[in-house]
Amino acid sequence: MPSTQEDPLLTSARREMIVTLCIWLIAMIWTIGVSVTWGYGRDPATLKYVLGFPDWIFWGVIVPWATSTVVSAVFAMGFMQDAPLGDEEELRVDS
Amino acid sequence: MLLAVADHGYTVIVVLMVFLAASVWLGTMAQRTLEKKKFLEGFLLGNRGLGAWTLALTATVQSGGTFMGVPSLVYSHGWVVALWISSYMVVPLTGFAMVGKRVAQLSRRTGALTVPDLFRERFNDARVGVLASLLIIFFLSFTMFAQFKAGATIMKLAWPGSGPMVLSEDIIVQPAKDVPAKKGLDYKYLIGLLVFSITVVGYTMIGGFLASVWTDLFQSVLMVIGVMVLLCLALPEAGGLQHATEAGIAATGPKFAQGPGFHPDGRSFLTPGLAISMFFLWIYSGFASPASMIRVMAAHNTEVIRKSITLLSVYNCFIYIPIIMIAICGREMFPTLKQPDEIIPTMAMHLTREIPGGSLLTALILAAPFGAIMASVSCFVLVIASGLVQDFYIRFLHPHASETEIRRATRVAVLLVGIAGVIAALNPPTYLQALIVFSGSAGAAAFVTPALMTCYWRRATAPGVLSAMGAGFAVHLSLYGIGWIHNWALSFGEGATGLPRLIVDSLGPDLMLGTASAFRPYFLMGLDPVLWAMLASAVAGVMVSLISKPPTEEHLQRIYDGPARLVTGAASPA
Numbered sequence: 308m309p310s311t312q313e314d315p316l317l318t319s320a321r322r323e324m325i326v327t328l329c330i331w332l333i334a335m336i337w338t339i340g341v342s343v344t345w346g347y348g349r350d351p352a353t354l355k356y357v358l359g360f361p362d363w364i365f366w367g368v369i370v371p372w373a374t375s376t377v378v379s380a381v382f383a384m385g386f387m388q389d390a391p392l393g394d395e396e397e398l399r400v401d402s
Numbered sequence: 403m404l405l406a407v408a409d410h411g412y413t414v415i416v417v418l419m420v421f422l423a424a425s426v427w428l429g430t431m432a433q434r435t436l437e438k439k440k441f442l443e444g445f446l447l448g449n450r451g452l453g454a455w456t457l458a459l460t461a462t463v464q465s466g467g468t469f470m471g472v473p474s475l476v477y478s479h480g481w482v483v484a485l486w487i488s489s490y491m492v493v494p495l496t497g498f499a500m501v502g503k504r505v506a507q508l509s510r511r512t513g514a515l516t517v518p519d520l521f522r523e524r525f526n527d528a529r530v531g532v533l534a535s536l537l538i539i540f541f542l543s544f545t546m547f548a549q550f551k552a553g554a555t556i557m558k559l560a561w562p563g564s565g566p567m568v569l570s571e572d573i574i575v576q577p578a579k580d581v582p583a584k585k586g587l588d589y590k591y592l593i594g595l596l597v598f599s600i601t602v603v604g605y606t607m608i609g610g611f612l613a614s615v616w617t618d619l620f621q622s623v624l625m626v627i628g629v630m631v632l633l634c635l636a637l638p639e640a641g642g643l644q645h646a647t648e649a650g651i652a653a654t655g656p657k658f659a660q661g662p663g664f665h666p667d668g669r670s671f672l673t674p675g676l677a678i679s680m681f682f683l684w685i686y687s688g689f690a691s692p693a694s695m696i697r698v699m700a701a702h703n704t705e706v707i708r709k710s711i712t713l714l715s716v717y718n719c720f721i722y723i724p725i726i727m728i729a730i731c732g733r734e735m736f737p738t739l740k741q742p743d744e745i746i747p748t749m750a751m752h753l754t755r756e757i758p759g760g761s762l763l764t765a766l767i768l769a770a771p772f773g774a775i776m777a778s779v780s781c782f783v784l785v786i787a788s789g790l791v792q793d794f795y796i797r798f799l800h801p802h803a804s805e806t807e808i809r810r811a812t813r814v815a816v817l818l819v820g821i822a823g824v825i826a827a828l829n830p831p832t833y834l835q836a837l838i839v840f841s842g843s844a845g846a847a848a849f850v851t852p853a854l855m856t857c858y859w860r861r862a863t864a865p866g867v868l869s870a871m872g873a874g875f876a877v878h879l880s881l882y883g884i885g886w887i888h889n890w891a892l893s894f895g896e897g898a899t900g901l902p903r904l905i906v907d908s909l910g911p912d913l914m915l916g917t918a919s920a921f922r923p924y925f926l927m928g929l930d931p932v933l934w935a936m937l938a939s940a941v942a943g944v945m946v947s948l949i950s951k952p953p954t955e956e957h958l959q960r961i962y963d964g965p966a967r968l969v970t971g972a973a974s975p976a
Contacts, residue, residue, distance in 0.1 A: 314964040316704075320503040321858055327499040334492045335681045342485045343674045347661035351651055354659055359643025361481055361659045368484045372723065375491035376715040382495065383711035389704040392507045 316390040323387055330382070334375050341367035415560040417765035418772055422601045425617045425776060429605025432612035441809045445610035446515045446788050447700040452615065454709035457701050458494075459717060460618035460777070472722070474742040476729035479671040480650060482663035484726050486672050489681040493688050494714035500689045502698045502707050504857035508961065509699040516788045517692040517849075520699075524856040526957050527864035528797065533871055535793035537848050538692050539786050541841040543826075546782040546819075548838050550599060550827035553775045557594030595827055598776075603820030606780045607813050611700065614780035621773025626720055628767040632746075633724040635753040640731035649734040658733070679930030686936060687846030690853045693781050783823070787815035840882055840923075847874035847935030851943040859947075860958055866947030874939030881931035884909070885923035 346363035357365040436444040443449055476483040505520065512523035517538065522531030605613045640646040650658040657664040663671030672680075688694060701707050732745045735752065739745060750767040754760030791812050796803055803811065851870040855862035891905035909924065923931045 312964055314507075314962060316503060316507050317858070317962055320501075320507075323499050323503070324501070324858070327496055331492050331496055331681075331685060335489070335678070338485065338488050338491075339674065339677050339681065342488075342661065343677070346482070346485070347674070349656075349660040351656040351659060356644040356647070359647070361647060363660075364481050364484050368488045369723065372488065372491040372719065375495070376719050379492070379495040379715040380712040382499070383708040387499065387503075387704075387708050387711075389708070390503070390507075392503075392510050392703055 316392075319388040319390060323382075326382070326386065330375070330378060334371055337371045338367055341371075413761040414765045414768060415557075417762070417769045418557065418560050421769055421773060421776070422597070424620065425613070426601060426605045426608075428616040428620070429609035429613035432609030432616060435612060436610065441805055442515055442792075442812065445809075445812055446784070447696065448610070448612040448615065450510070450700050451702050452697065452700045452706065453702060454706045454713055456615050456619050457697060457706055458710035458713035459622040460615050460697060473725055473729035473732065473746050476726050477732055477739065477742040477745045479663035479665060480654065480658035480660075480733075481647070481726075481730070482661050482672050483729075485661070485677055486680055487684075487722055487726070489684040490718050490722050493684055494711050494718060496685045497688045497694060497714070498698065498707050498711050501695075501853050501857045502689075502701070503704055505695055505698050505853070506701050506704070506707065508857065511960070514699070516785070516792050517695050518789060518793050520695075521852055521856055521867065524961055525862070525864040525867055526953065527868075530864055530867055531793050531797070533868060534849075534852070535789040537845075537871060537875060539789055541845045541848075542692070542782045542786055543822075544837040544841045546779060546786065546823055547826035549775050549779045549782065550595070550823040553598040553602070553772065553779060554591055554595035554827055556772050556775070557598050558588070558590045592828075595824060599820055599824045599827075602776050602779050603783060603816065603823075606783050606820075607816045611696075611784060614777065614784055615697070615700075617773065617780060618777035621770060621777055622717070624766065624773060625770040626717065628770045629721055629724050629728070631763065632728050632750060632753065632767060636728050636731040636735070636749060639753060640734040643727060643730060646731045646734035649737065650730060653733060653737040673928055675928035676925070676930060679933055682936065683843055683846060683930060683932050686850045687843060687932070690849040691845055692785055692849070695853070696785065779823070783816055783819045786819045787812065790815045790819070840878075843930070843932040844875060844878045844935070847878040847932050847939055850874075850936055851939040855943055855947070860962055861947055861952060862943070863947045863950040863953055865950040866943050866945075869946040870939045870943030873942035874935045877938040878931050878935035881926060881934060882923045885925075885931075888924050889922065 342363055346361070346367060349363060355362045360369055432448075435449065440449070472483065472487060475486065508514065508524065509520055512520065514520040514523050516535075518531040518534035521534050522528060605617070609616075637643065640649075647659055654664045661677075662673050665671050670676075698707065701710075728749065729745060732739075732749050736745070736748055739748065747768055750764045754763045754767075757763065791808070795811050795815070796808070800807065800811075848871045851874065852867045855867055855870065887905060888909045891902040891909075892911075894902040894906075925931075926934055
């Protein structure tokens, strides 16, 4: 019964959704992990600055932000797949 | 300090008028693309022809109010706000990759033009569409009313001699002693409101979706230019970021550069639990918001969606990180502002005072949020009006409406929604700001599960999606309700007796989280209500789907299976 075959766009979209969720989870663990460990109740006397940012902000927000931007671009341009979106008329003719 | 920002002459009002004129022009341009034949598809979705730039810079960019709120928060609470907003690092990715491709495909396959349309087609049940439509109209209305008011307020303040221009309400309403306390209608505000509303509703009515999108693109570009200029001027003035941070610590104490952030009365602005909540809130309210979903529906193809992810990721980097830096510099330059909302206008006026053409530059920087407000109003008016037409007029009032009648009904609906906005802005509800925060996150709570179910889950049923929407909304509403009662009880203080005592005993003491508003919700286990509401929505959606009758295979094939042509032929994706 060939008609039960899943739409290829659905298959790729679901895979991309799962990878996206993983990226989001890693970003959250990194950002909140680093910031909460180093930044909460931090003694200002020990505070160092990286490019003018407090060190925990630099490693906990700025660096993951830059990384996410690169990862998003690589994901979108290298991993995500194109598929025809189809349109209403096309489908009506087929079915 | 205030001398520098005393007056801004006629420049600001002129720039705002140019803004309005440009938008009307964009509206008439958009109208030319509307075909006679497929009016609704053109008017509501721009013939599904959005390119990468228009999609990226308009789909998930926040409304003007939110955007201008960030600097004010940084100024008040310090560096921790960077963590508060940090999930924007993945918003472009999640915004388009979670459901984007499927929403774009399904809306074409089913002919859906709105989010409720899409849900209804997937679940083959009119009740789903009506409930979704009602919830959307409910959530968006508050936000829309507030944007009307903000637009009118900016117009009013832009008049020469109105003092520093800010988005805050508090300094506007400062009745002089000899003015009677009963507030009459302020004619400047009234004129501002009328000019603003007629323009925005006008160009939305003429040009529809594309008019809204093009204004949005226009202001997004202006915004990034304004932010970059301001950053370049502010950093040297404040003596660099490190010096500005140290000055901030000196002014407020160590919490300016550590978690959970500075707060004058000792509240924790961002506990770890709330930081996690924000990482959920921005992500899920982003991709599941109706305003962002209809823009994805309008994407031209999947390549556009992919390019948009890249573009928006880079754009967000150049907007949010600089704006945090600017506000930190602001604390050094103006250590004791009474109204944190004034920080950006104050800095803009101060920094450009010695530059030739500086007042024009200031005006442009200040006009960016005005553009954002116009774009949001236009988008909300359109989404609400499309709901009225698609889900109520065509569904119930006039099922066999002709093209001409639909066209007329759509424009009348836009007009009606606009008039409602004006009336609400004349006499806004008292706790408007609280209602906006509430409805923004309530949208995430109610629509995330339905959106995922629609796109990916064959077994999801109509009763399931109805309970998912209902449960998310109900839990969210209850936690806000409990928070309100809790705050009422806490207001009796230590010596409370009777009912307030009982409430405080059962709900516990004030957790000292978040902001000090009377409308803060009850943070169950220190987490934002949106988390609990999303959880409830997911559980309800899955459980009810599983115990209800599965949808028919015939219907599912249309949604989840490849077109017959693809199945029999070469079924390889690109």
